[in-house]
Amino acid sequence: MLSIKNLQASVEGKQILKGINLEVKAGEVHAIMGPNGSGKSTLASVLAGREEYDVNEGNVEFLGKDLLELSPEDRAREGLFLAFQYPIEIPGVSSTNFLKTALNQIREYHGEEPLNAVEFLSTMKEKMKLVEIDQSLLNRSLNEGFSGGEKKRNEIFQMAMLEPKLAILDETDSGLDIDALRVVANGVNTLKSPENATIVVTHYQRLLDYIVPDFVHVLYKGKIVKSGTKELALELEERGYDWIIKEVEESAV
Amino acid sequence: MSQIADKADIKDTLLANFEALKREVEAKNNAVLNENRNAAFAAFEKLGLPGAKSEYYKYTDITKVLKKQFAGHSLAPQVKISSSALGSIMLEDLEANVLVFVNGRYSKEHSNIISPANELVVTELSEAAVAHKEDFEKHFAKYANVSEDAFTALNTAFTQEGAFIKVAENKIIEKPIIFYFITDSSSSQTVSYPRNLFLIGENSQVNFVESYQSIGEERNLTNSVTEIVVGENAYVNYHKIQADGENAYHIGTTQVYQTAKSTFNAITITLSGAVVRNNLNIVLDAENCESHMYGLYLLKDQQHVDNHTMVDHKKPNCFSNELYKGVMDDKSTGVFNGRIFVRQDAQKTNAFQSNKNIIISDKANMYTKPQLEIWADDVKCSHGCTTGQLDEEQLFYLRARGIDKKSAKAMLLQAFAKDVLENIKIEPLKKKLEEILEARLHV
Numbered sequence: 292m293l294s295i296k297n298l299q300a301s302v303e304g305k306q307i308l309k310g311i312n313l314e315v316k317a318g319e320v321h322a323i324m325g326p327n328g329s330g331k332s333t334l335a336s337v338l339a340g341r342e343e344y345d346v347n348e349g350n351v352e353f354l355g356k357d358l359l360e361l362s363p364e365d366r367a368r369e370g371l372f373l374a375f376q377y378p379i380e381i382p383g384v385s386s387t388n389f390l391k392t393a394l395n396q397i398r399e400y401h402g403e404e405p406l407n408a409v410e411f412l413s414t415m416k417e418k419m420k421l422v423e424i425d426q427s428l429l430n431r432s433l434n435e436g437f438s439g440g441e442k443k444r445n446e447i448f449q450m451a452m453l454e455p456k457l458a459i460l461d462e463t464d465s466g467l468d469i470d471a472l473r474v475v476a477n478g479v480n481t482l483k484s485p486e487n488a489t490i491v492v493t494h495y496q497r498l499l500d501y502i503v504p505d506f507v508h509v510l511y512k513g514k515i516v517k518s519g520t521k522e523l524a525l526e527l528e529e530r531g532y533d534w535i536i537k538e539v540e541e542s543a544v
Numbered sequence: 545m546s547q548i549a550d551k552a553d554i555k556d557t558l559l560a561n562f563e564a565l566k567r568e569v570e571a572k573n574n575a576v577l578n579e580n581r582n583a584a585f586a587a588f589e590k591l592g593l594p595g596a597k598s599e600y601y602k603y604t605d606i607t608k609v610l611k612k613q614f615a616g617h618s619l620a621p622q623v624k625i626s627s628s629a630l631g632s633i634m635l636e637d638l639e640a641n642v643l644v645f646v647n648g649r650y651s652k653e654h655s656n657i658i659s660p661a662n663e664l665v666v667t668e669l670s671e672a673a674v675a676h677k678e679d680f681e682k683h684f685a686k687y688a689n690v691s692e693d694a695f696t697a698l699n700t701a702f703t704q705e706g707a708f709i710k711v712a713e714n715k716i717i718e719k720p721i722i723f724y725f726i727t728d729s730s731s732s733q734t735v736s737y738p739r740n741l742f743l744i745g746e747n748s749q750v751n752f753v754e755s756y757q758s759i760g761e762e763r764n765l766t767n768s769v770t771e772i773v774v775g776e777n778a779y780v781n782y783h784k785i786q787a788d789g790e791n792a793y794h795i796g797t798t799q800v801y802q803t804a805k806s807t808f809n810a811i812t813i814t815l816s817g818a819v820v821r822n823n824l825n826i827v828l829d830a831e832n833c834e835s836h837m838y839g840l841y842l843l844k845d846q847q848h849v850d851n852h853t854m855v856d857h858k859k860p861n862c863f864s865n866e867l868y869k870g871v872m873d874d875k876s877t878g879v880f881n882g883r884i885f886v887r888q889d890a891q892k893t894n895a896f897q898s899n900k901n902i903i904i905s906d907k908a909n910m911y912t913k914p915q916l917e918i919w920a921d922d923v924k925c926s927h928g929c930t931t932g933q934l935d936e937e938q939l940f941y942l943r944a945r946g947i948d949k950k951s952a953k954a955m956l957l958q959a960f961a962k963d964v965l966e967n968i969k970i971e972p973l974k975k976k977l978e979e980i981l982e983a984r985l986h987v
Contacts, residue, residue: 363944
């Protein structure tokens with residue numbers, strides 16, 4: 292589904308990603324972990340198409356297409372979804388209108404008829420239950436005045452509505468209490484299918500108790516320095532990142 | 545033709561027009577109107593047209609427009625307008641008192657007053673000078689000062705037609721009063737001077753809409769003045785909607801005088817026009833008044849829109865709030881100048897002002913200037929202005945959900961405009977403006 296080869300990217304002339312290689316297949320859950328500043332969020336941003344990042348080297352293939360050639364909206368329409376680390380508040384834009392526009396533009400891209408108001412509302416009701424989000428939140432402007440937890444829940448709700456092929460959760464666990472974490476994880480797990488894949492970007496192992504990864508990768512200084520299975524995450528939880536950093540620096544000498 | 549016009553002097557033109565108007569109307573107008581007319585023209589001659597260095601017209605050189613585009617003009621001819629042409633201009637689904645003016649002249653056949661006469665008096669201004677002599681003499685030209693502004697002086701000198709409206713005391717006028725000021729320059733260049741006087745009785749409530757639109761290919765100039773006197777404890781919503789054509793030049797002054805415990809809400813929406821200058825002046829001359837001023841301007845091409853507002857807090861315990869928002873595209877220019885005076889007597893004044901602009905092209909300009917002059921020491925005043933581009937983070941968030949760039953921009957701009965539009969309480973008007981906005985932003 293997603294094939295990243297030697298991806299190098301920089302922001303304002305500073306290189307952050309220094310050659311990422313990653314293969315994600317349908318049905319898989321990958322966790323990308325690493326200490327602060329290792330480039331985790333940059334990777335998520337580059338994949339979603341944030342314009343302030345420059346890709347200097349490498350290529351990314353997503354469902355047979357050159358992802359880096361696509362605009363952010365076309366990436367979304369092809370089935371890529373980024374759950375933002377810091378969802379943006381947009382006063383004056385209604386959550387419902389926003390989602391309806393997004394959903395129907397994605398449908399149009401695939402040559403499908405737009406959903407009418409009734410179809411849209413019933414889909415919305417169904418997905419709202421999934422992430423236990425309240426109608427009153429969706430009556431408000433997009434994310435405006437939402438708590439941290441409500442924003443994250445709204446991200447997962449949007450994901451449920453848009454049904455992406457590949458979801459990238461960027462530090463979705465940050466700022467969540469255990470209850471909210473469970474609700475979010477539950478939503479992600481329910482949406483999981485053999486046809487789609489998930490990349491969980493996180494600093495802590497905590498979320499991985501709920502969303503169990505098939506693979507865990509450790510990112511350090513813009514490279515994946517170690518890959519393993521979910522046991523690697525547990526080991527990181529126990530021992531921290533220092534031992535890996537040490538391994539990397541020793542092998543570099 | 546145009547070469548002759550170029551050589552003509554604008555001052556000579558105005559004088560010739562003034563003499564012509566006098567010959568036409570002096571005999572039939574009453575003494576007060578005539579006296580005002582002469583005094584105003586004398587005031588104009590003393591003031592002269594504002595020069596290039598005039599602070600008040602610094603970014604909007606109307607004198608240049610007059611010299612270049614209107615030298616040699618004559619007063620607008622009387623023309624008839626068909627009902628079908630009006631159809632596209634007028635608001636649908638709204639029961640209202642309708643007054644139609646074409647080229648500054650009242651069109652009885654298209655106007656319709658539905659509120660009962662014991663609530664609302666509507667007459668032509670020249671008739672009011674006779675039929676409502678006492679009110680007319682007490683209020684006409686007593687607020688818009690001819691010795692301060694040349695264009696107010698010109699309007700007063702050329703006052704010929706307009707509306708006199710008197711709202712009785714203790715009445716809620718349920719049907720809004722809508723003015724359609726239509727300029728028809730299909731056959732020739734037109735210059736018109738609408739002039740209105742609104743008197744709102746104590747404890748009454750009323751909604752006004754002034755709608756300015758133009759048809760025709762030739763250039764047209766409207767110089768309008770509306771004086772509004774808000775009685776004690778009265779509540780007034782006043783809307784000015786400008787959707788003039790690309791040949792339309794507009795100078796308009798709304799002069800408001802508020803008495804105790806009154807509320808005045810002004811909403812000024814500018815959708816188009818070549819050069820538009822709006823002066824909104826509100827004098828709070830008694831305690832416990834409240835004023836709200838909202839403005840929205842959506843500019844494109846080479847449009848130029850200048851909003852000058854002034855709130856004069858003369859007495860204690862009043863509140864004024866102002867929010868003007870603009871979106872500038874192409875090579876358009878926006879100007880905002882917000883003056884707030886708080887006089888020494890006006891303790892416990894609350895006055896707030898905000899001007900926010902989004903520039904969506906590299907070649908658009910915005911000049912914004914808050915101007916607060918405060919002589920009282922126990923007041924709360926604040927002002928703020930921002931001018932920038934659309935928020936990149938918001939744009940990316942919308943696009944990351946599959947919404948194309950153009951739609952995403954339109955959504956953000958609509959959201960930006962919303963906190964001005966949501967103050968419009970006349971639903972069909974709000975709906976129509978929202979539709980226009982949506983169509984405009986998706987282009």
